[in-house]
Amino acid sequence: MSGVGTSGVGTSGVGTSGVGVIVDPAPPRRGSRPAVGGYLTMALAVAVMVLPLVWMALASFKGMDELYRLPIQWLPDSLAPTNYVTAAQSVPFGMFFVNSAITTVLGAGLKMLLGLMTAYALVFVDIPFRRFFFYVVVCALLVPQQIVLIPNYALVAQLDWLNTYQGMIVPGLASAFGTFLFRQHFLTLPRSILEAAELDGAGHWRRLWRFVVPLSGPTIAAVGLVSIVTEWNDYLWPLLVIDRPEMMTLPVGLTLLMNFDGIPDWGVIMAGTVLVTVPVLAVFFLLQRRIVAGLVTGAVTG
C-alpha cells in the first residue's frame, strides 16, 4: 500500500505547475501536453485532501493490535463496528448528538431570523440613524471572539446559565455577518413591489414574509447553511460554559475519548471523529453549491 505514498506531507506539493496556465487559451486543443501536468497536480491535491479522511475511516474499524502493528496496514481485518460500540459505551454520544442538533437548529435558526429582520429594517424602514445602526452591526464583525470571552463568561455565570442551552446559544445569537449579507441582497430588490404592497396596506412584518423572503431564497439558503456548519462545529464557547457530560455537544464530548494517561485507543477515537465529521460532510456534499455560494458571497460584495 505504500504506493499511495508521495502525497503525504501536508500541502507543500500542491500546484507548482499551475501558475502559468491560468489563461485557458481560447479553445483548449485536444490532448495538448500541459493537461497531463494539470491532471497530475489535481490528483495530488485531491489525494492530500482525501487520504487523511480515508485513514480515519479505515482506522475506525481497527482493533488495538492492528493499529499498533508495524509496518502499518491500511485495511482493517474486519468491518465489525466494535470501536463504535466502545465509543458509545464510554461516553454518551447519543446525548452529544441531541445537544449538537438542538444548539445548531436553534442557534442557526434564530440567528437567521434576527439577521433577516435587522436587514429589512436597515433597508426598507425609515428609521432614524440608519447609517449609525448599520455601522454598529458591521463593526461587530471586527471584534475578535477572545476579547469578549471572559466578560461574557462572567455574565453567563452570573445569570446562572452555565450548563444550559441558553448559555450556549444566546451570547452568539446576534447576527452581524448574516445581517450584512442580507442587507447587500435586499439593496438589489426592486422597491416598486414593496411600495405596491404598502399601498395595499401590508405592514412591515407581512411585507418581510410575503415579499422579501420569497425573493431571497438563494441568499437565505447560503447564509443558513454556513450558519449551520459554524454552529455544529463551534467548540470554544461550549467548552467554557459546559462541564456536565450530559450537556456537551459533539466536538466538546469528542475529547473525552482521549485517554491522556495511557496509550490512546486510536480506533475508538477515530470512530468518534467519524461520528462528528460524517453528518457535516454529508450536508456539505449534498448542498455544496449553496454552501459554496454562501462562502463566496461575502468575498465578492465585501
Add this chain to the structure above:
Amino acid sequence: MLAGPNIALLVVFTYRPLLQSFYLSTLQWNLGSPTAIPVGLANYGDFFADPGTPRMLAVTAIFTLATVGGGMVLGLLLAVLLNRKLRFRGAARTIVVAPYVLSGVAVGLLWLFVFDPNFGVLSALLRAVGIGSPDWYTDPQWALVMVIIVYLWKNVGYVALIYLAGLQAVPRDLLEAASLDGASPLRSFVSVVLPLLGPTTFFLSITTLLTSLQSFDIIRAMTNGGPLEGTTTMMYSIYLEGFAAGRAGYSSAIATILFLVLFVITVVQLRFVERKVHYA
C-alpha cells in the same frame, strides 16, 4: 422594532464585553472570585516582564505568518489549477473545500493519529522514502510545524474558493489582448490577473488574519499549547491564563493587547488598500 433584538444582543454580548475587557485588564481578579483588586496597568507590566512572553509572541508570529501567507499562496495556486479546463475539476473543487466545513477538534484528533511517530501513516510514508519521522509530539518546533500543516489542510480550500471566484471575474478579452500582444501565460498572469485579484487578496488578507489569530480548536485538540509551550499562541494563552490558571485580569490584558494589534493591522490594511486598489 425589527432591528431591536439584534442590536441589543450586539450591545450586550459584543460591545459591552469589549469595553468591560479593558476594565478587567486593570484588575487583579480570579474568575469566580468575589473580590477584585484594582492594579492599574500592572497586568500589562507583568506581561512584558514575563520571560515567556517573547517566545509566545514569536510562536504567534510564526503561526500567523505561516498560516496566512502559506494559505494565500497555496490557495491561489490551487485556485489557478482548479480554474483550468480539466475534467473532474468540479469534483476536485468540492473535495478541496470539504475539510473547511469539518470540526476543528475532529480534524485535530484525526491528524494527531496521522502524525503518530510510530504508527501513523505519515511516519510510514517517511520511512518508505528513507527518513525517520520527527518527534511531532515532544519537540516544540516540530509540534508548531504540525499544527500549521493541519491548519493549512483545513483552511486552504476556503482561500482557493474565494480566489476561484475572483479568477472567474477576470474578463476574458483582457487576457486575449495580452496573449495577442505576445505575452506569455506567466507574464499575463503576473501583469493582468494578479493586479485584478487585488481586492480579493485584500479581503482574504483581513479575514484569514482574523481567523488565524483566533484559531483555537486545532491547537487544543492536538497539543494543548505544548510541548513546553511550543504551540501557545496569544489566543491560546488568553484561554490558558483566563480559564486554566483563572487569572482573568491578566488574561484580559493579553486580550486587549491582541485586540489593539488587530485593530492597528486592520486600519493600516484599509488605508493601504484605499490608496493602492483603485481600478475596480
